[in-house]
Amino acid sequence: xxxxxxxxxxxxxxxxxxxxxxxxxxxxxxxxxxxxxxxxxxxxxxxxxxxxxxxxxxxxxxxxxxxxxxxxxxxxxxxxxxxxxxxxxxxxxxxxxxxxxxxxxxxxxxxxxxxxxxxxxxxxxxxxxxxxxxxxxxxxxxxxxxxxxxxxxxxxxxxxxxxxxxxxxxxxxxxxxxxxxxxxxxxxxxxxxxxxxxxxxxxxxxxxxxxxxxxxxxxxxxxxxxxxxxxxxxxxxxxxxxxxxxxxxxxxxxxxxxxxxxxxxxxxxxxxxxxxxxxxxxxxxxxxxxxxxxxxxxxxxxxxxxxxxxxxxxxxxxxxxxxxxxxxxxxxxxxxxxxxxxxxxxxxxxxxxxxxxxxxxxxxxxxxxxxxxxxxxxxxxxxxxxxxxxxxxxxxxxxxxxxxxxxxxxxxxxxxxxxxxxxxxxxxxxxxxxxxxxxxxxxxxxxxx
Amino acid sequence: xxxxxxxxxxxxxxxxxxxxxxxxxxxxxxxxxxxxxxxxxxxxxxxxxxxxxxxxxxxxxxxxxxxxxxxxxxxxxxxxxxxxxxxxxxxxxxxxxxxxxxx
Numbered sequence: 001x002x003x004x005x006x007x008x009x010x011x012x013x014x015x016x017x018x019x020x021x022x023x024x025x026x027x028x029x030x031x032x033x034x035x036x037x038x039x040x041x042x043x044x045x046x047x048x049x050x051x052x053x054x055x056x057x058x059x060x061x062x063x064x065x066x067x068x069x070x071x072x073x074x075x076x077x078x079x080x081x082x083x084x085x086x087x088x089x090x091x092x093x094x095x096x097x098x099x100x101x102x103x104x105x106x107x108x109x110x111x112x113x114x115x116x117x118x119x120x121x122x123x124x125x126x127x128x129x130x131x132x133x134x135x136x137x138x139x140x141x142x143x144x145x146x147x148x149x150x151x152x153x154x155x156x157x158x159x160x161x162x163x164x165x166x167x168x169x170x171x172x173x174x175x176x177x178x179x180x181x182x183x184x185x186x187x188x189x190x191x192x193x194x195x196x197x198x199x200x201x202x203x204x205x206x207x208x209x210x211x212x213x214x215x216x217x218x219x220x221x222x223x224x225x226x227x228x229x230x231x232x233x234x235x236x237x238x239x240x241x242x243x244x245x246x247x248x249x250x251x252x253x254x255x256x257x258x259x260x261x262x263x264x265x266x267x268x269x270x271x272x273x274x275x276x277x278x279x280x281x282x283x284x285x286x287x288x289x290x291x292x293x294x295x296x297x298x299x300x301x302x303x304x305x306x307x308x309x310x311x312x313x314x315x316x317x318x319x320x321x322x323x324x325x326x327x328x329x330x331x332x333x334x335x336x337x338x339x340x341x342x343x344x345x346x347x348x349x350x351x352x353x354x355x356x357x358x359x360x361x362x363x364x365x366x367x368x369x370x371x372x373x374x375x376x377x378x379x380x381x382x383x384x385x386x387x388x389x390x391x392x393x394x395x396x397x398x399x400x401x402x403x404x405x406x407x408x409x410x411x412x413x414x415x416x417x418x419x420x421x422x423x424x425x426x427x428x429x430x431x432x433x434x435x436x437x438x439x440x441x442x443x444x445x446x447x448x449x
Numbered sequence: 450x451x452x453x454x455x456x457x458x459x460x461x462x463x464x465x466x467x468x469x470x471x472x473x474x475x476x477x478x479x480x481x482x483x484x485x486x487x488x489x490x491x492x493x494x495x496x497x498x499x500x501x502x503x504x505x506x507x508x509x510x511x512x513x514x515x516x517x518x519x520x521x522x523x524x525x526x527x528x529x530x531x532x533x534x535x536x537x538x539x540x541x542x543x544x545x546x547x548x549x550x551x552x
Contacts, residue, residue: 338547340477407473414477414545 001165002036002267003275005043005069006370009363010319011437014067015282017161022072022148024139024176032265042363043069049356050433053425061430063437064326076151093120095138139176143183156193163278164200164241168231169224177202178239185240199281200241204228204248206270208255224252242287245277246294253378267373269304269381276316303380305397306447317383318447321396324371324386325440327364328406329413330357332389340414341435346428356429396447403443412439453496454523458530461489466538470546477547486531493527494520 001021008014021040025033047065051058060066093099098120101108111120143149156162164180166173177200187193205224212220249270256265273295280293298310306317333339334352341347351357375382385394389406403409416438417431465485470476497520507513539548 336475338478338549340545340547343548343551403473405473407475410475411471411473411545418543418545 001275002039002370003272004278005036005039006323006367007272007275007279007316007319008067008069009043009046009065009367010323011063011066012276012279012315012319014279017282018068018070019278020070020072020075020152020155022152024143024180025172039363039366040069040071042359042366044071044074045359046356046363049359050427050430053427053430056425058425058427058430061433061437063441064323064433072148072151072155075155091120092122092138139172139179140183143176143180149183153187153190153193156190156196158192160192160196161282162193162196162198163281164198165203165274165278166200167203168235169203169205169228173203174227174231178235181239181241197286198241199243199245199277200239201245201247201274201277202235203270203274204246205252206249206254206268207265208252210255210257240290243281243284243291243293245274245281246292247274247277249379250300266377267370268377269374269379272316272374272381276313279315302378303382305383307398309383314447317396318444320371321384321444321447322437322440323364323367324384325395325409325444326436327368328386328389329409329436330361330364332406333410336410339410341417344414345417345431345435347432351428351432354429357432360429360433396444399447401443401446408443409436409439412442415439450497450500450519450523453500454493454527455530457489457493457496458527459534461485461492462531462534462538466535466542466544466546470544477545479547479549482535482546482549486528489527489531490524494524497523 001023004019004021008019023033023036043065047060047068050061050065060068092115096111098108098111101111162184164177166177168174168177181198181200184193184196184198205228208224209219247270254266254268276295277293295312296310297304297308297313299308301308306314309317333347334349336342339347371386374380383397385392385397391404392406392408393401393404395401395403403412413435416435420431420435462485465482469481469485475481498517501507501516501520505516507516536550538544539546539550540552
């Protein structure tokens with residue numbers, strides 16, 4: 001979802017669809033999850049400010065922040081209780097009421113066969129720790145009884161689409177995806193939900209974790225492939241998504257710290273590819289039969305650029321290159337006292353100090369860190385050169401842009417502004433995003449040639 | 450000389466607010482406008498003195514200094530024309546430059 005948000009910020013098109021993310025993660029204290037909620041809130045604020053014109057609401061922009069993200073809370077004014085239900089400190093043992101079974105009860109033996117003592121003693125608030133057998137038991141009830149699921153069913157309308165993103169080698173995602181899909185397809189009382197065009201992306205193992213013996217973790221990445229095979233065998237013939245995307249790596253290229261509490265794993269190229277599946281899905285029509293799709297790269301390189309990734313990734317790379325250019329402008333312009341639009345359009349110190357621009361600045365900083373993580377991870381997604389604003393013709397590696405330095409973009413912003421005689425609104429922030437996108441797009445669209 | 454002063458004062462300003470600021474390189478910065486002001490001064494000085502020399506070659510003692518002083522005066526007038534043109538351009542005409550004198 002983080003990658004989706006970043007790509008949407010960079011101008012990836014959702015084909016007019018509003019994205020309503022529902023994040024299912026019972027892991028209450030996960031910092032990454034909190035950061036994701038903050039990121040989405042920041043995106044929403046920027047989007048809202050870009051379409052706001054007093055009492056009037058403007059059409060979404062074409063380009064940066066051009067698609068709407070709304071949460072279930074926004075639609076419903078209710079708290080998403082995913083966290084509340086699943087985030088209980090209750091142990092799994094207590095959840096299944098194991099104590100009610102006698103020690104010699106045959107069902108007790110069955111439970112002990114299916115679940116380890118560790119499984120049984122784990123509180124539900126820490127997720128399912130790579131145990132889909134636990135997730136399968138808990139998530140079904142959790143989905144059915146959750147307020148967010150009721151809200152989802154209430155708000156899902158004809159022609160809405162459902163897209164499920166999950167990993168197949170963990171606990172929550174691996175068990176949650178087929179369960180969630182089943183619950184949706186069995187919603188007999190809500191035909192719009194039951195018949196919604198559904199897509200899913202299943203992420204195969206792409207990273208490893210350090211030896212659990214040294215960290216005391218319950219998760220062992222040595223089991224990832226075994227679990228994946230078992231899950232794939234179950235998915236075969238069970239899952240009914242109209243489009244099912246498989247995304248994965250050739251091997252576990254990166255090994256992270258095995259710290260369940262932090263899980264501060266860096267952004268990974270595979271997550272970006274998985275995110276791109278959503279945009280592909282939103283452009284497709286209803287298939288005559290179930291479609292299975294995957295994505296490949298042209299060259300098996302450790303550091304990927306436009307050529308090694310292949311022509312199919314042009315839109316994605318352009319989105320990232322465009323936003324990194326926007327970030328550069330956002331960093332530079334407050335220092336440009338005599339930028340022509342400071343007088344013509346009011347892009348002055350007051351504008352740069354306003355909450356909308358400050359939100360954009362924070363988002364850009366987050367984006368920059370996200371890109372750095374991608375560019376330094378294994379395998380590295382590093383299609384742009386961003387470190388020298390005075391030599392920018394090679395901004396997108398392997399092609400030569402006509403803009404040789406940052407002043408080309410500043411000039412183009414001024415030109416676009418001078419051509420724009422629109423009196424539809426007086427939203428300076430919208431003008432800023434629009435002029436910046438048009439200026440950047442003029443040069444980076446060369447990627448499609 | 451008046452024509453020279455007007456042509457250079459207006460011409461340099463027009464070039465600054467059109468072609469020059471239609472090219473990249475942060476040409477909108479006020480220092481660039483000052484460079485063009487200085488260029489106006491020296492160009493007018495040079496052209497005026499050249500015209501004076503061609504029309505009336507200084508043969509008398511001290512006439513050379515006098516013609517140079519006239520050229521300086523003309524160059525200063527050209528700078529005023531450059532400034533007035535800039536004010537008009539900043540307030541009424543299209544440009545990619547920073548409108549330094551827009552009131």
